[in-house]
Amino acid sequence: MYCPICGGKFKEINIGKSCLLLKCKQCGLLKRDLDKCFAHARAFQDFGGNSQLDKWRLANVKLLVDRIINKYFSNRKQSILDIGFGRGFLLKAFIREGHSVWGIDHDQRMVDKVSMDLERSYRSNIIHSELEKFEVPSGCFDIAYMVHVIEHLKNPSIVLGRLYEALKPGGILLIITPNGDSASLRLFKENWWFLEDPTHYYFYNHTSMHILLESAGFKIISRQPVLGESFTLEANSALRWLGFYNLNNPTLTFSSLGLSLLFNLIRIAYPDLHPSITAIARKKDDNNH
Numbered sequence: 001m002y003c004p005i006c007g008g009k010f011k012e013i014n015i016g017k018s019c020l021l022l023k024c025k026q027c028g029l030l031k032r033d034l035d036k037c038f039a040h041a042r043a044f045q046d047f048g049g050n051s052q053l054d055k056w057r058l059a060n061v062k063l064l065v066d067r068i069i070n071k072y073f074s075n076r077k078q079s080i081l082d083i084g085f086g087r088g089f090l091l092k093a094f095i096r097e098g099h100s101v102w103g104i105d106h107d108q109r110m111v112d113k114v115s116m117d118l119e120r121s122y123r124s125n126i127i128h129s130e131l132e133k134f135e136v137p138s139g140c141f142d143i144a145y146m147v148h149v150i151e152h153l154k155n156p157s158i159v160l161g162r163l164y165e166a167l168k169p170g171g172i173l174l175i176i177t178p179n180g181d182s183a184s185l186r187l188f189k190e191n192w193w194f195l196e197d198p199t200h201y202y203f204y205n206h207t208s209m210h211i212l213l214e215s216a217g218f219k220i221i222s223r224q225p226v227l228g229e230s231f232t233l234e235a236n237s238a239l240r241w242l243g244f245y246n247l248n249n250p251t252l253t254f255s256s257l258g259l260s261l262l263f264n265l266i267r268i269a270y271p272d273l274h275p276s277i278t279a280i281a282r283k284k285d286d287n288n289h
């Protein structure tokens with residue numbers, strides 16, 4: 001089997017007694033196969049942590065998108081495409097501010113729930129679809145984003161091709177995803193919290209993300225990490241290392257938050273620890289080739 005990003009060969013790397021990952025020898029992409037790397041806590045279902053923290057995390061992502069709008073667009077009202085909107089926090093926030101927003105999600109329950117929360121006139125742009133197959137008008141969007149989505153995709157190149165088509169010339173794509181090169185994976189090994197989600201297939205690093213985006217025609221313009229992104233990753237990995245697989249109780253939630261503050265301070269001194277990567281990329285237009 002060859003790397004879907006660069007065509008390189010994979011080698012097996014052993015990161016613990018119950019976890020083998022495949023790593024591309026050329027670009028460093030990590031491939032996760034559930035048969036060889038088990039998701040221990042999948043019975044507890046709540047992979048993403050609590051919804052309040054999720055709102056805070058996504059509020060920071062929204063600030064980043066707001067900065068992108070200020071920096072790259074003269075018009076303040078944008079046409080925005082949210083791929084894998086989940087609970088819909090970002091999508092609803094942009095609608096409230098008067099942007100034109102389309103959203104795609106593969107989970108029918110989320111599509112129904114988010115649609116119910118919106119006024120009728122906004123619902124037609126909330127689409128249930130497999131992410132590899134979504135259909136939106138071509139050349140219509142200023143900004144598209146996938147926040148913790150691309151690691152779930154088995155065919156990322158197909159989705160990026162569709163996103164390239166969907167964006168206007170000069171349009172911007174934002175991707176945030178777990179960092180396969182993070183020191184936190186080397187530190188916590190099979191207890192790395194991002195391995196808890198059984199639907200995480202690929203972990204990218206800056207090299208593999210660069211190749212993927214450039215192959216689709218995009219040009220990367222920033223990799224600045226988002227403050228507080230994956231806030232509890234190290235703390236929850238540490239608790240898992242100590243044998244606490246189900247973090248859904250108040251004492252462990254409190255411990256996780258305290259430890260997370262500490263680890264987020266350590267990230268400032270050791271950026272390699274950062275558990276996620278951010279890529280902001282631009283579709284070529286007549287002025288930026």
Ligand SMILES: [Zn+2]
Nearest residue numbers: 003006024027
């Ligand atoms: Zn590769």
